[in-house]
Amino acid sequence: MKIEEKLALNAFKNDKESHIRIHQDICRKKCKIRYCLYVCPGHLYSFNEDTNEMVVEFAGCLECGTCKVACKEGAIEWVYPKGDYGVQYRYG
Amino acid sequence: MEKIDVVIVGGGLAGLSCAYALASSGMQVIVLERGDFPGSKNVTGGRLYLLPIKKFIGDMLDGAPFERKVVRERWSLLGNTNSLTIDFTSQTFRKENHSYTILRSSFDRWLSEKLMEKGIFVIPKYRVDDLLWENGTVVGIKAGNEEIYAHVVVAADGALSFIAEKAGLKPAMASHNYAVGIKEIIELPESIINDRFNIESDQGCAHLFIGDVTKGMFGGGFLYTNKKSISLGIVVGIQALMERAPSIEAYTLLDSFKERYEIKRLIEGGVISEYSAHLIPEAGFSGLSKLFGNGILVIGDAAGFALNMGITVRGMEFAIASGIIAAETIIKAKEMNDFSHNSLSIYEQKLKETFVIKDLYTYKNIRAFLDNNDIFSLYPKTLPDLVEKIMWFGEEEKKRISKTLWNSLKSSNILNFKRLKHFYSIKDI
Numbered sequence: 001m002k003i004e005e006k007l008a009l010n011a012f013k014n015d016k017e018s019h020i021r022i023h024q025d026i027c028r029k030k031c032k033i034r035y036c037l038y039v040c041p042g043h044l045y046s047f048n049e050d051t052n053e054m055v056v057e058f059a060g061c062l063e064c065g066t067c068k069v070a071c072k073e074g075a076i077e078w079v080y081p082k083g084d085y086g087v088q089y090r091y092g
Numbered sequence: 093m094e095k096i097d098v099v100i101v102g103g104g105l106a107g108l109s110c111a112y113a114l115a116s117s118g119m120q121v122i123v124l125e126r127g128d129f130p131g132s133k134n135v136t137g138g139r140l141y142l143l144p145i146k147k148f149i150g151d152m153l154d155g156a157p158f159e160r161k162v163v164r165e166r167w168s169l170l171g172n173t174n175s176l177t178i179d180f181t182s183q184t185f186r187k188e189n190h191s192y193t194i195l196r197s198s199f200d201r202w203l204s205e206k207l208m209e210k211g212i213f214v215i216p217k218y219r220v221d222d223l224l225w226e227n228g229t230v231v232g233i234k235a236g237n238e239e240i241y242a243h244v245v246v247a248a249d250g251a252l253s254f255i256a257e258k259a260g261l262k263p264a265m266a267s268h269n270y271a272v273g274i275k276e277i278i279e280l281p282e283s284i285i286n287d288r289f290n291i292e293s294d295q296g297c298a299h300l301f302i303g304d305v306t307k308g309m310f311g312g313g314f315l316y317t318n319k320k321s322i323s324l325g326i327v328v329g330i331q332a333l334m335e336r337a338p339s340i341e342a343y344t345l346l347d348s349f350k351e352r353y354e355i356k357r358l359i360e361g362g363v364i365s366e367y368s369a370h371l372i373p374e375a376g377f378s379g380l381s382k383l384f385g386n387g388i389l390v391i392g393d394a395a396g397f398a399l400n401m402g403i404t405v406r407g408m409e410f411a412i413a414s415g416i417i418a419a420e421t422i423i424k425a426k427e428m429n430d431f432s433h434n435s436l437s438i439y440e441q442k443l444k445e446t447f448v449i450k451d452l453y454t455y456k457n458i459r460a461f462l463d464n465n466d467i468f469s470l471y472p473k474t475l476p477d478l479v480e481k482i483m484w485f486g487e488e489e490k491k492r493i494s495k496t497l498w499n500s501l502k503s504s505n506i507l508n509f510k511r512l513k514h515f516y517s518i519k520d521i
Contacts (some may be wrong), residue, residue, distance in 0.1 A: 092196035
């Protein structure tokens with residue numbers, strides 16, 4: 001099963017506003033390795049070469065915070081989604 | 093401004109247990125939970141050991157929605173193409189209420205409902221944004237435009253604890269000190285689970301895997317049987333993921349694990365019904381936060397109360413016990429009407445007399461011991477390889493087993509000085 005299909009099994013309540021803010025200037029200037037691309041269990045990060053921007057599909061966020069811990073440069077500003085939003089685990 | 097007695101931030105097992113132990117004190121207690129209901133943001137491997145918390149919990153878990161009682165313990169060393177498994181069961185484990193698999197969404201929700209019957213307010217969909225301070229003392233919380241003042245704020249907001257961080261109690265989150273758990277819930281009929289794991293209804297199996305499952309990185313795999321589902325997942329150190337060359341996308345580890353011969357048949361025909369991930373504190377004793385401050389206590393994962401013992405991983409019983417001991421501390425503080433740093437320091441003293449800090453201290457060297465790539469690659473590969481050689485009867489004449497053993501150990505380089513020294517350090521754990 002593809003990762004997108006796995007995420008689609010979960011119950012998400014999505015906010016319009018992202019709870020993850022990426023400081024693109026730090027990504028561009030400081031980060032060489034881009035750990036966020038492969039540590040995220042939801043595979044939600046991708047780098048858009050055209051716009052030279054790191055993109056995160058925050059709507060599928062599992063709220064583990066791994067990207068925040070792995071981002072050594074501090075480019076990822078991560079808070080929990082507002083109350084009433086985000087993933088709602090039915091099994092956990 | 094009017095103050096209530098206690099605001100607990102986070103409706104996980106730590107926060108809910110704390111509230112439960114405060115329920116009969118007559119104090120005003122509010123639990124704030126950011127999810128739709130307590131449990132909706134929580135994930136476990138996992139299982140809960142009951143005996144360590146027995147003397148703390150009273151009737152708290154009477155009638156709890158346990159999944160299965162673990163009566164079968166398995167550990168597997170996974171090589172690239174082979175594996176070696178220990179399968180343990182015992183009459184004692186079958187008879188005693190030793191450990192149970194649980195699912196947090198239903199478990200925590202059930203506990204929160206029990207709390208509400210006791211008159212505790214549990215407010216869901218409520219994200220706490222900040223702390224309120226007065227003269228260096230925490231005096232409440234802020235959520236959006238709302239403020240709630242309290243004598244004590246309890247940080248029970250999990251491994252990422254923003255509250256303990258804002259209170260200046262939490263050490264900076266180093267990638268080395270955390271792992272990520274990634275899990276699928278795979279539904280199967282109860283009778284099929286019973287047959288595949290050689291257990292009866294209500295009996296369960298806990299199975300840990302080490303080696304190829306994390307491609308040599310710090311971590312392992314886990315499988316726990318629930319009533320009508322299997323919790324299957326991997327845990328991998330975040331630093332290990334970051335350092336691995338070539339890099340591996342974390343989510344693919346679980347997919348490769350499921351493709352293993354050892355797993356494939358166990359989950360065949362199962363329906364995946366949820367995909368989850370959660371952070372796990374891995375630093376043990378040396379990674380604990382400061383546990384108290386003026387007007388604030390830190391409990392559960394927020395404090396770093398989790399212990400990877402290699403043979404098993406513990407967290408939930410630490411959460412429950414620390415929550416209850418925090419409650420006892422708050423009751424004392426209320427009697428003295430003193431919620432200062434000094435008064436709340438009883439919390440740490442009390443924890444030191446219990447398994448929470450005692451066990452973490454006893455195993456204080458385990459993280460350093462596990463910080464060795466051989467444990468996750470060489471050893472899990474070498475032992476199944478050895479068994480493969482011993483059990484293989486080929487066309488050529490069979491060599492003496494002792495010779496096979498010696499040659500294998502020698503060629504695997506397991507017996508060099510550095511490795512023997514590492515083995516010898518087992519005495520420290």
